[in-house]
Amino acid sequence: MRRLQHVAVTFPPGREDDLRGFYGGVLGLAETPLPAGTPPGVGWVWFATDDEGVELHFIPHPRAPDPERIHHLCLEVDDLAGVRAALRAAGHAPHDAGTPIPGRERLFVRDPFGNLVEVVRIAG
Numbered sequence: 001m002r003r004l005q006h007v008a009v010t011f012p013p014g015r016e017d018d019l020r021g022f023y024g025g026v027l028g029l030a031e032t033p034l035p036a037g038t039p040p041g042v043g044w045v046w047f048a049t050d051d052e053g054v055e056l057h058f059i060p061h062p063r064a065p066d067p068e069r070i071h072h073l074c075l076e077v078d079d080l081a082g083v084r085a086a087l088r089a090a091g092h093a094p095h096d097a098g099t100p101i102p103g104r105e106r107l108f109v110r111d112p113f114g115n116l117v118e119v120v121r122i123a124g
Helices: 016-026 080-089
Strands: 006-011 030-032 045-048 055-060 072-076 104-110 116-122
Touching (some): 006 016, 016 030, 016 055, 080 104
Parallel strands (some): 006 055, 072 116
Antiparallel strands (some): 030 045, 045 055, 104 116
């Protein structure tokens, strides 16, 4: 196995603007074009990361994410305080992780659909 290439997460159909506002606007991920030949109208939204070729894919699905689940994706950042401030300014409620991990300052937040997102700054 070479590496993780992407993570796919669901969101409610028709909520692409909320998706882009949270992941693109608040968290600052860059949306990436779908591959040529992708069937039109699938509703997928993909974001790139700074690790070239590692992507975050969002797939519309009628079943809402379970807001009680703790399965999550984790995004590494350089400025955790800045992300925390941006989340709060946008009306989201980030909270600290319950169990500390040495060298990894982190927070958790639910996206607008209930998916759990961890944001971490790894000391260096």
